[in-house]
Amino acid sequence: xxxxRRQFISNGVRVAVAGSAAVLGTDSADASEALxxxxxxxxxxxxxxxxxxxxxxxxxxxxxxxxxxxxxxELLDDSVFQQQRRPDPRHLTVVxxxxxxxxxxxxxxxxxxxxCLHCQDPACVSACLVGAMxxxxxxxxxxxxxxxxxxxxCMVACPFQIPVYEYNNAFTPQVRKCQFCANRGNPQxxxxxxxxxxxxxxxxxxxxxxxxxxxxxxxxxEFPDTYLEHIYGExxxxxxxxxxxxxxxxxxxxxxxxxxxxxxxxxxTIQHGVFKYFIPPLAWLGALGVAMWLTHxxxxxxxxxxxxxxxxxxxxx
Amino acid sequence: xxxxxxxxxxxxxxxxxxxxILIALFVQGAGFGIYRFLYGLQASTNLNQQxxxxxxxxxxxxxxxxAAGGFVTAALVHVFHRHEFHALVRPALTTALLGYSxxxxxxxxxxxxYYNIWHPMLPSMWQGNSALFEVGMCVMCYVTxxxxxxxxVFCERFLTDNRHPRLQRICRxxxxxxxxxxxxxxxxxxxxxxxxxxxxxxVMVLAGAKLHPFWQTPVLALFFLISAIVxxxxxxxFAYLTASWVMRVPPQxxxxxxxxxxIPFLLSIYLAIRVTDLAIRGSYxxxxxxxxxxxxxxxxxxxxxxxxxxxLMSARLRHSPLxxxxxxxxxxxxxxxxxCSVYWLGYQPAFAEHLYFPSVAEWGLSIxxxxxxxxxxxxxxxxxxxIELPEEAGTT
Ligand code: SF4
Ligand code: SF4
Numbered sequence: 040x041x042x043x044r045r046q047f048i049s050n051g052v053r054v055a056v057a058g059s060a061a062v063l064g065t066d067s068a069d070a071s072e073a074l075x076x077x078x079x080x081x082x083x084x085x086x087x088x089x090x091x092x093x094x095x096x097x098x099x100x101x102x103x104x105x106x107x108x109x110x111x112x113e114l115l116d117d118s119v120f121q122q123q124r125r126p127d128p129r130h131l132t133v134v135x136x137x138x139x140x141x142x143x144x145x146x147x148x149x150x151x152x153x154x155c156l157h158c159q160d161p162a163c164v165s166a167c168l169v170g171a172m173x174x175x176x177x178x179x180x181x182x183x184x185x186x187x188x189x190x191x192x193c194m195v196a197c198p199f200q201i202p203v204y205e206y207n208n209a210f211t212p213q214v215r216k217c218q219f220c221a222n223r224g225n226p227q228x229x230x231x232x233x234x235x236x237x238x239x240x241x242x243x244x245x246x247x248x249x250x251x252x253x254x255x256x257x258x259x260x261e262f263p264d265t266y267l268e269h270i271y272g273e274x275x276x277x278x279x280x281x282x283x284x285x286x287x288x289x290x291x292x293x294x295x296x297x298x299x300x301x302x303x304x305x306x307x308t309i310q311h312g313v314f315k316y317f318i319p320p321l322a323w324l325g326a327l328g329v330a331m332w333l334t335h336x337x338x339x340x341x342x343x344x345x346x347x348x349x350x351x352x353x354x355x356x
Numbered sequence: 357x358x359x360x361x362x363x364x365x366x367x368x369x370x371x372x373x374x375x376x377i378l379i380a381l382f383v384q385g386a387g388f389g390i391y392r393f394l395y396g397l398q399a400s401t402n403l404n405q406q407x408x409x410x411x412x413x414x415x416x417x418x419x420x421x422x423a424a425g426g427f428v429t430a431a432l433v434h435v436f437h438r439h440e441f442h443a444l445v446r447p448a449l450t451t452a453l454l455g456y457s458x459x460x461x462x463x464x465x466x467x468x469x470y471y472n473i474w475h476p477m478l479p480s481m482w483q484g485n486s487a488l489f490e491v492g493m494c495v496m497c498y499v500t501x502x503x504x505x506x507x508x509v510f511c512e513r514f515l516t517d518n519r520h521p522r523l524q525r526i527c528r529x530x531x532x533x534x535x536x537x538x539x540x541x542x543x544x545x546x547x548x549x550x551x552x553x554x555x556x557x558x559v560m561v562l563a564g565a566k567l568h569p570f571w572q573t574p575v576l577a578l579f580f581l582i583s584a585i586v587x588x589x590x591x592x593x594f595a596y597l598t599a600s601w602v603m604r605v606p607p608q609x610x611x612x613x614x615x616x617x618x619i620p621f622l623l624s625i626y627l628a629i630r631v632t633d634l635a636i637r638g639s640y641x642x643x644x645x646x647x648x649x650x651x652x653x654x655x656x657x658x659x660x661x662x663x664x665x666x667x668l669m670s671a672r673l674r675h676s677p678l679x680x681x682x683x684x685x686x687x688x689x690x691x692x693x694x695x696c697s698v699y700w701l702g703y704q705p706a707f708a709e710h711l712y713f714p715s716v717a718e719w720g721l722s723i724x725x726x727x728x729x730x731x732x733x734x735x736x737x738x739x740x741x742x743i744e745l746p747e748e749a750g751t752t
Contacts, residue, residue, distance in 0.1 A: 189468020
């Protein structure tokens with residue numbers, strides 16, 4: 040009953056979203072149109088309690104990016120879980136396993152999929168000095184390698200430690216991170232995120248962030264024993280498009296305890312204060328000019344510059 | 357008084373042991389530079405996904421703190437008309453010019469797509485929310501201004517040398533125009549470098565919790581500006597004393613000692629605001645634990661700030677070339693350590709397995725860049741009138 044109900048919801052959302060998701064494939068060009076926290080941002084709700092660690096999402100992500108795809112045998116081999124993995128330039132999403140919760144070994148391990156959370160007020164976008172990192176109209180955070188200088192400020196800025204760099208590429212290195220499949224060229228596949236389509240357990244639900252939040256709250260309300268009262272991503276870093284539900288505290292699943300206020304607001308408020316209509320810098324310049332004028336009365340420079348005012352006099356010969 | 361400038365007063369041909377060491381250091385640096393551009397960052401650096409910024413960025417940030425002497429002396433002498441210090445203007449200008457130029461070299465080595473380094477110039481790519489954009493713009497403008505400020509020095513050199521009549525013909529009008537409009541560029545230079553220094557600090561505000569609470573503060577911009585001024589003056593004095601020593605010109609000790617008098621004053625302001633910030637944000641609590649961050653923090657404030665503050669209060673020490681040089685060096689150490697802390701030692705990203713430490717190639721290239729800077733300094737000082745001759749000093 041419970042499962043079929045959720046499936047119904049998620050399938051319904053899949054259909055409802057199919058139309059609007061077509062936008063995703065086409066918007067990679069227009070940057071930062073979406074305001075932080077745009078109402079119609081598209082998001083993904085990840086229910087960690089349902090994940091069985093099959094890593095089909097990883098395989099699908101590898102496939103659509105042209106990276107090495109794990110074979111079925113490799114997918115069954117659970118030795119990858121022996122260490123905690125982070126996204127790297129050839130694995131934009133990874134699933135980790137956690138065997139214990141609150142210090143006790145759990146009956147069933149918990150799996151957590153990690154990738155870019157697509158912040159609503161993304162630090163990487165605020166950081167990027169040439170607009171290579173930018174926010175699409177649906178809230179997805181996209182990357183344009185042709186603009187990128189490779190300064191890696193986006194990596195310093197991201198509070199979730201997500202973007203990774205192709206250090207091994209000497210000539211055309213790229214910053215790599217999940218782009219919510221908005222970067223994919225294939226129109227047949229390009230409409231929906233590959234990981235979400237691949238998940239056999241419907242852990243991932245794609246839709247408007249607003250709707251997903253409501254759905255998440257509903258689930259928590261309905262199954263208070265299953266879920267913690269914490270939707271990771273609702274407030275973290277000013278809110279993210281990816282939202283997570285879990286039965287185990289997120290800190291124990293490799294999720295960083297990120298402040299709810301976005302650091303971007305702190306940084307940009309100061310910066311814009313200093314540059315408001317360019318008045319403070321000009322005022323500073325003016326003040327210096329006035330100081331220069333006022334102290335002008337001092338004896339002039341006994342500068343050797345003056346000595347060669349008439350250089351021809353000395354060097355006529 | 358009417359003595360014309362004698363070209364090649366400090367002939368570079370007087371090659372010393374130090375000269376050859378610098379050449380060797382430069383050559384090895386160039387080798388590592390070629391290696392980096394052929395084989396990429398993975399092969400040449402110890403950077404990783406957690407530590408995207410390494411020593412090449414740190415060298416930039418530190419160089420630029422020390423190069424701040426350029427704008428501080430320009431402001432002192434040309435804006436506030438304290439002409440008694442004018443002998444320092446040109447050494448400081450040269451230091452700033454070379455410091456910024458070579459910082460750009462180190463930066464280009466660090467950029468993954470260095471061939472896109474010009475992108476911030478394209479208005480279509482401007483991203484005014486980025487602190488790094490501000491840094492980039494300021495660097496571009498300031499380097500331009502510095503080269504313009506150097507123009508009179510360049511012209512003067514050829515105006516007094518009759519062996520280059522054609523150059524002389526170009527230099528004469530150039531020099532006349534430059535002298536008229538120079539005040540605009542001096543003002544611009546001071547204003548831009550203030551913005552630039554502060555934006556360098558502001559860059560790390562976005563790093564949020566990744567920067568240790570000792571250093572993460574919303575007023576990083578202000579701290580970087582003040583640290584530039586505090587570090588700039590001792591650097592100028594140090595550079596001047598060293599250059600005089602290398603070129604065997606007796607330094608004008610009275611003048612530098614007078615300038616050095618303001619250092620303890622500046623240092624105490626700097627120390628006061630650093631401590632106030634620590635108190636307001638409550639991060640002194642972290643001092644209770646003996647971590648190596650707290651160690652670095654204590655060393656920075658005690659050896660790099662407090663010690664020179666006390667030392668430089670002694671008039672006798674201020675008048676001794678060696679004592680003054682060493683205490684200036686301490687201040688420079690403190691400022692560089694502060695900037696290293698903000699960009700490296702205090703940066704503690706999640707999931708980092710160990711602290712980043714530069715690789716051999718990273719050290720090599722950085723040392724090579726410093727050697728190149730010193731070599732160029734020496735070459736410029738040999739070719740242009742940067743260091744004043746003692747008899748000229750007597751006329752002031
Ligand atoms: S999680 Fe990091 S990389 Fe992804 S949008 Fe947010 S700041 Fe950018
Ligand atoms: S590395 Fe590229 S995408 Fe990241 S901030 Fe720098 S220019 Fe922007």
